[in-house]
Amino acid sequence: MTNPTKLVVDCSTGITETIELTDAEVAQMQADAETYAAQKAAEETAAAAVEAKKVSGKAKLKALGLTDDEIGALIK
Amino acid sequence: MANTFVKISTVTVGSGGAASIAFTSIPQTYTDLKLVTSLRGAAAAVRGTVRVTFNGISTNYSGRTVRGYDNTTTDSTTSSTSYFDIWRIPAATNTASVFSNDEIYLPNYASSNYKSFAADNTSETNLSSGNTNYLSMSSGLWSNTAAITSITFVIADATNFVEYSTATLYGIKSS
Numbered sequence: 001m002t003n004p005t006k007l008v009v010d011c012s013t014g015i016t017e018t019i020e021l022t023d024a025e026v027a028q029m030q031a032d033a034e035t036y037a038a039q040k041a042a043e044e045t046a047a048a049a050v051e052a053k054k055v056s057g058k059a060k061l062k063a064l065g066l067t068d069d070e071i072g073a074l075i076k
Numbered sequence: 077m078a079n080t081f082v083k084i085s086t087v088t089v090g091s092g093g094a095a096s097i098a099f100t101s102i103p104q105t106y107t108d109l110k111l112v113t114s115l116r117g118a119a120a121a122v123r124g125t126v127r128v129t130f131n132g133i134s135t136n137y138s139g140r141t142v143r144g145y146d147n148t149t150t151d152s153t154t155s156s157t158s159y160f161d162i163w164r165i166p167a168a169t170n171t172a173s174v175f176s177n178d179e180i181y182l183p184n185y186a187s188s189n190y191k192s193f194a195a196d197n198t199s200e201t202n203l204s205s206g207n208t209n210y211l212s213m214s215s216g217l218w219s220n221t222a223a224i225t226s227i228t229f230v231i232a233d234a235t236n237f238v239e240y241s242t243a244t245l246y247g248i249k250s251s
Contacts (some may be wrong), residue, residue, distance in 0.1 A: 004095035004236060009085045011245065012101035016087050022097060029095065033234035036125070 077147075080251065082106070086244040093118055093236030098228040099245045102185075106247030109182040111227060112242040114175045115169040119235040123210065124167045128180065128229045129158040130191065130218055134158035139216030146208060160216050161232065163197035171201045175241065185224040192217050 003021045010017070021029070054075075061071050084106075085099060102109070117124030129137075137160040140153045145164075154160070165176040174198040185191060192216040218224075227245070231237065 005092060006096040006098060007087055007089065007094045008100055009087045009243075009245075010101050011085045011099055014085055014189045016085075018090070018092075018094070029230065030235040033232065036232040061149060 080249045082247045082249070084109075084245045084247050086242065089237050089241040090241055091239050093238050094230055094241075095234070095236050096230040097237060097241075097243050098226060099243075100191045100226040102225050102245070103247065104186040104223055104225075104250075106186075107184065107250040108248040109180075109185045109224070110246040110248060111180045111182075111225075111243065112183075112246065113163075113229075113241070114163040115163070115178065115243075116170075116175045117165050117231050117233075117235055117242045118238050119167045119231065119233050120169060121167045121233070123164045123171050124235060125161050125232040126163040126165055126223070126229050128162045128227065129159050130220070130224045130228075131222055131226050132228065133220060133222075136219035137216065138219065139214055141212055141214040143210070143212040145210040146206075160214075160218075161212060162195050162216070162229070164199075164210055164212065165197075165231075166199050166201065166210075167235075171203060174199060175200055180227075182224060187190075187223070188221045190217055190219045190221065191224060196230045214246050 003026050005018050005020050007021055008017045013046065058071055061074070084103065085132065089097070104129065135158060137157045138155040139160060140151070143150045143164070148167060162180065163176060163178045165178070166174045176197060178195070178197045180193055180195045182191065182193045193216045195216065197214065198211045200209050
């Protein structure tokens with residue numbers, strides 16, 4: 001076998017088959033994986049931006065004289 | 077006493093791994109379905125994301141997931157996606173031999189209404205810091221009136237489920 005396989009359980013018979021993916025199925029999976037990778041990268045970038053804003057915001061609050069405990073209480 | 081909780085089928089991934097696992101020709105004679113899995117992915121990553129689809133149809137999945145991991149909590153929603161990202165499972169760079177514990181509960185799967193489902197997912201990494209335990213809970217909706225006759229799940233990065241991953245489908249009758 002050259003392509004990955006899928007396990008297909010036929011619940012009406014209880015028989016499980018190991019079936020090689022077709023080239024089209026492999027191509028679709030790879031396309032889906034590329035889309036997923038792009039989405040994941042975008043989510044990570046957005047999360048990093050939010051984290052950076054949190055750090056910046058905390059620094060500004062601290063500069064105003066708030067303690068770490070007070071800042072923690074505010075943002076919970 | 078009525079036999080209300082019945083194992084329909086179970087499968088264990090063999091030595092070559094498997095890119096997807098599908099339960100097909102699901103009998104329509106139960107009230108609800110419950111899928112219980114123990115999974116690990118082959119990707120060179122800490123975790124892999126598992127996607128589920130019903131009846132081989134890639135439209136109209138939506139829902140909300142709350143996750144806790146690495147001292148972080150997240151809350152995300154999805155709408156009108158072509159799959160539901162339902163679980164995150166340990167992968168190759170996670171603690172060796174750690175598998176996930178996962179469930180999906182599908183009430184009224186044979187009805188002609190839209191299909192709601194609940195899912196939960198945990199993995200114990202046996203580490204005190206770093207990539208610590210992962211857990212998630214999801215509420216999902218498949219906006220389709222067809223009875224569910226098949227359930228398929230894959231890893232989003234197109235890698236394999238590793239050997240000894242297991243999945244068992246149960247049927248539940250109301251009486």
